[in-house]
Amino acid sequence: MATFRSTFFALLLPLLLSACSTSVPSGLHPITPFELNRYLGQWYEIARLDHSFERGMSDVNATYQLLDDGSVKVINRGYNTQRQAWKEAIGRALFIGDPATASLKVSFFGPFYGGYHVIALDPDYRWSLVAGPDRDYLWILARDKTLPVEVREQLLSQAKALGFATDKLIWVEQTRSDTN
Template sequence: MFTSRIPRSLAITALLFSVLSLSACSVAPPEGVTPVRGFQLERYLGTWYEIARLDHSFERKLDNVSARYSLRTDGDVQVINAGYRTDSGRRKEAVGVAKFIGAQDVGSLKVSFFGPFYGGYHVVELDEEYRWALVVGQNHKYMWILAREKELPQSIVDQLLAKAEALGFDTSELIWVEHDRADT
C-alpha cells in the first residue's frame, strides 16, 4: 500500500489559496448583467434607503434598512449597513469595505463584511441624479432597490422591477422594506 503525506503547512496554504481564489471569482456580475458606465463614486456616497431586496440571511427580519457609503483615507469605500429587527426592535449594524473591481467609472465593486471574503456589488440601473439605483450581487440571489428617500414613486418601482425581471431576477420574491421609524 502506497501512502503519501502532504505537510500540514502546505495543505493549509493550498486550502487558503483555493478559498481566496473562489472568493475572487465570485464577485463578477451574473452572466448577461452589465453594470452602469459613467459611474461617479463621489455622487454615490452618502445614505441610501433599502426599498426592496431579495431575502438573504444577513438581512433577514430587518426593516428600516439603510446603507451609508463614505470614502476612506486609503481610497476604498466604507459601507455601514444598518437596520432594525422586526421581532425585537434592536438595531443591527455591519461595517464593511468596498473596492472597485475594475475601472472606477463602472458601477462594479466588491464588498466585504467578513475579512477576506468579498461579494459582488453591481449597480445595473442608476438615476441620472443618483436618487435611486438597482443593485445586484454576483448571482441572481442578491438584488436591492435603493433610494435616497424612504419611498419611491410607483412608476420608478415599476421601471426597476421590469429591468430586474429582464435580467432574470425573480421579483415575486422581493421583500418590501418598511421605513416606519423616525430615528432612521
C-alpha cells in the same frame, strides 16, 4: 454590543461564504460612467431578495463614505423586528476594475468579498438597482424612504427582464427614524 455584533456577523457569514464571488452575473452590465462621489452618502433599502443576514429586518439603510486610501466604508444598518433592536455591520468596498464602472467588491468579514454591481442608476443618483454575484441577490435602493410608483414599476420590469425573481422581493418597511 459585542454580542450583538457577533450575532450580526454570524448571520452575514453564510452570505460571505456562499457569495465570495465578485463577478458580474452573466448578461448584466454595471453602469458606466459611474461617479463614486455622487453615489456616496445614505441610501434606503426599498426592496430586496430574502437572505438570512437581513431576514426580519426593517428600516434598512446603507451609508457609503470615501476613505483616505480610496476604498469605501460601508455601514449597513437595520431594525431587527423580532429583537426590537438596531443592528449594524461595517464593511469595506473596493472597485473591481475601472472606477468609472459601478462594479465593486464588498467585505464585512475578513478576506471574503461579494460582488456589488449597480445595474441601473437614476441620472441624478436618486435610486439604484444593485445586483450581487448572481441573480439571488438584488436590491432596490433610494435616497428617500419611498419611490414614486412609476419608478418602482420601471425597476421591477427591468429586474424581471434581467432574470431576477421579482415576485420574491421583500418590500422593506421604512417607518422608524434612526433613533427609535
